């Protein structure tokens with residue numbers, strides 16, 4: 654989690670970039686959402702628990718992070734498609750970073766950067 658973005662991270666900026674982090678409400682995903690948002694990225698995340706998502710969105714808003722999200726179980730193709738359509742609409746079809754934590758394979762964290 655980002656504790657002091659004014660020191661070591663201040664030389665980096667992701668302002669103007671977009672990121673999708675699946676499974677961003679707990680654990681590694683939560684930390685990645687907060688790092689990316691603290692660096693200025695606009696982030697979209699998802700999880701299966703609406704209450705947990707709402708709590709996170711509220712905390713991120715208080716912290717001034719640009720994070721939005723929706724409930725999506727990524728193991729269901731129809732839910733993935735709906736989420737991707739939302740993300741595409743929100744980010745105007747421009748996605749720079751994809752972090753897939755709630756992936757189809759256990760113990761795999763996928764991280765893609767697009768330019």
Ligand SMILES: NC(=O)c1ccc[n+]([C@@H]2O[C@H](COP(=O)([O-])OP(=O)(O)OC[C@H]3O[C@@H](n4cnc5c(N)ncnc54)[C@H](OP(=O)(O)O)[C@@H]3O)[C@@H](O)[C@H]2O)c1
Pocket residue numbers: 675676677678679680681682699700701702705725726727728754755756758759760761762
């Ligand atoms: N922790 C480690 O040391 C470690 C090491 C190597 C790899 N990994 C891998 O990294 C990933 C994250 O690990 P973690 O320890 O941070 O897990 P975690 O604390 O359990 O967090 C998982 C996140 O993914 C969401 N999620 C789980 N299943 C989902 C689904 N089907 N659709 C959408 N969202 C889903 C969870 O929210 P909901 O439950 O609300 O959906 C939560 O936000 C896992 O794939 C794990 O296997 C972890």
